[in-house]
Amino acid sequence: MENKRLVIHSKQDIIDFVSTNPISQKGMLIVFVALGGIVLDAYDLTSIGIGVNQLTEDFNLSPAQLGSLTSVMAVGALLGALFGGMVTDKLGRNKMFLVDILLLVVAAFGAALAPNLEVLVFFRFLLGVGIGLDVPIALSFIAEITNTKRRGQLVNLWSPVWYIATAFAGLLLLPIFFLGIDENLWRYAVGFGGVLALIVLFLRFKFMDESPIWAAKHLPLKEAAKIVERTYNIEVVVQELKEKVTKKDDKVALSTLFSKKYRMRTLSASILAATESMEYFAVMFYLPTISMLIFGKGTIYGIIGTVVFNCCGILGGLFQSYLTGKVGIRKLAIIGYSIVCVALLTVGLLGKSLPAIFVAILIGSFIFGHAFGPGAQCMTMATLSYPTELRGLGSGWGQAMLRVGSIIGAFVFPMVLALAGLEKTLLVVLIAPVIGLIAVSLIKWDPTNKNLDSDTETEFLSKNHSKLSV
Template sequence: MSIREYKIHSRQDIIDFVNSNPVTPKGKKIILVALGGIFVDAYDFTSLGIGTDQLKEQFHLSPTELGSLTAIMALGALLGATLGGYYTDKFGRNKMFLIDLFFMVFSALGAALSPNLFWLAIFRFLMGIGVGLDVPVALSFIAEYSNLKKKGQYVNLWCPLWYLAATVTGFVVFPFYFFEQQEDLWRWSVGFGAVAALIVLITRYLFMNESPMWAAYHLPLKDAANVLEKTYKIKAVIVPNKDQNLEIPAKKLSYKAIFHGKYKIRTLLASVITCTQSMEYFAVGFYIPTISSMIFGKDLIYAIIGTIFFNIFGVIGGFTQSYLTEKLGIRRLAIIGYVIAAGSLLTLGITGNQFSVLLPTIFLALFIFGHSFGPGSQGMAMATLSYPTELRGLGTGWGQGTTRVGSILGFFLFPVVLSLVGFQTTILFLTIIPTIGLIATVLIKWEPIGRDIEKEAVENTILPLSEGKAF
């Protein structure tokens, strides 16, 4: 069978080839492995939630200490995302992919075996660094192995994978509950994250290649053409051109680039969505086991069942929005999701559980669906797809950074406010968050779906910035 030949006159030809050709079976495998990393990230973040009551008793934690312990992982993720976004663009997607998984294997084992609060906080912080490093790389990989027609849909698959991981935490601890391991349930839950991370690390080592789009911007043209050949099983022929830059491009960019020119408004919108969605999720979604105990009963089995039941609605909302991304666009999906989330929290806060178990169950499930359908998915999709390849690591890194600012606040606020004012008032207070996100998304009219951002980057040269500075 003859091998297809593709002539390359410039680096842009490589970008155009990826954007205009169907995803290959090899590309789909790489996207799947990247999504496996998202699964591990989500599992690590949510695994502690199912055993917070037992953790509080074991380490004698106050609400403030519990909030600080859960928030410290987000603080590590903030650091990891800020550094990871820059170095993902600098060193390449594949190298960073292997480094961050090592962090997560080591830190998950350390957290599960922690003898006291101090060591648990240290390992959770390191786990956060690993997650912060991983998400920008994973989303960049997915975007850069997808063609223009499927880019939004594939990138937005990260959200149902997140909720699937949160659901799995419930299934993981089920057997240990029946084997009378309630006191150490959180250790088994957290420790399983090391097993999942090790599996993904091995598959990444075996199957991952460098992104053709990243190679087009950062490698000599011949090497970039070789990456394209391996990915698409074609013969890439470089056509000599006297104006052709065959060596590594000299351009170096800092985070200032995403606040320059037309990118300012995109960065603002991505920042608002990522921050507000993270606050609402980690103030409510992370504490689903605790809320489930308030609704159904104090026994730990209700926390486990609630974790599985409510997160299934996140899986449904996540897959639904992924299917609709190319039809409705990121901004419209975010608006719809904000409306559902705000309305659900408002009604849940007003009614509480004064009528029956049924009402709070319906509105909490509706909140999780609305969150995953809208802002929960669209924040990182906006941060990933609003920038060309040469800025994508920076954009996703910044998006993860603002996400972690929101998660730090959400992690910390819920147990503290809950202890002060009670469940219903806390939920009413949290309604403010999706309302702010809704207003901003309605006012800022930017939509990346349907736009060839890579072509835009060629037509409008990005201003080079100071050599070698990350910030």
């Protein structure tokens, strides 16, 4: 930082400083530590997906039971996201960060050691609750530690991080497979998720601090100033001005998201999240199975296919993050939806007559388009569409809508796949991106490069608070 000394007179000075100044080196480190929950979510989805055939044999699962097992985590995440978003807006980001990771550690090890389906379902549910709590907090935190210009770009980093974690899951399991100790492959995979959670817990305990903007809104000015001082490594001098003291009510109802000012933002974020998760979870959870359908039977094809296909997601995720500030969240979503629709339609109609390599290219294009567009933009839209007072709640609502879509995709896909085959199933999945493309094209809202912690947003919440909290 060029300015080694910052004088602040009010909480708005802190908000303005964070919104206009480059993120510090420590801040960038904290951003990646905050994304640890994204790594755990992506890793768990991929790792259990790789072992799904073995898991099915171990517990003699029917398609309906398998759908229930894969979707129960989404049910837990839905509940965690709804309640976690509300709680983190009141208690702060950092406290919740540590609580939800502890839950993930317990749940991952419990699932790996599960003796029967019932115990496995229980711990998968807890795992979902932990993820549902963590993701809205992480994205809210990143939004509140970065300036307005780079906010969308850095929040959107969650997408490439997700795909890096999914590719890592496949690479991690390759040595286990080649060593010939893959009898309990899915248990090793899920259990290692607990080890990753412990690593994330340590890093958060060591490096994380409270969000500067949340602190400015909720803590005494001197405490908030100390957080800015630690985060940006500058001297902060408080020369507090006397301000009119008003009684503060921390309660913000979910209905606030559907008030006249915010309802179209919430509708756009909801449709984005629900439709992208339907298409993603319907395809990506069973990516190892799809890889084996394309390349040939055998666990090795499932693992290699998972790694290769997710590299397409890494490219799409990195590309869109770079373009976010220039193109905008809404346009990126429209472009991504279009790529997804073309890929799904082509495989659905021509998949049986195409060589395996062309089918693989189309599936890779689907993953690239998803990561470039709706897959990344859904949570970024939900996180950046609201001011700090609502950000955890809004991000949590977006995560809840994402889990609604994932429940549908993860539960319905195995049954449709068993009855209709890959091509017809992908035509059914095509319904989701078509709906999303139409909705985002019609709703013009785009929060890219907007400062929603401005006085006008705060005044709206203050004037309408009592009515909206009833």
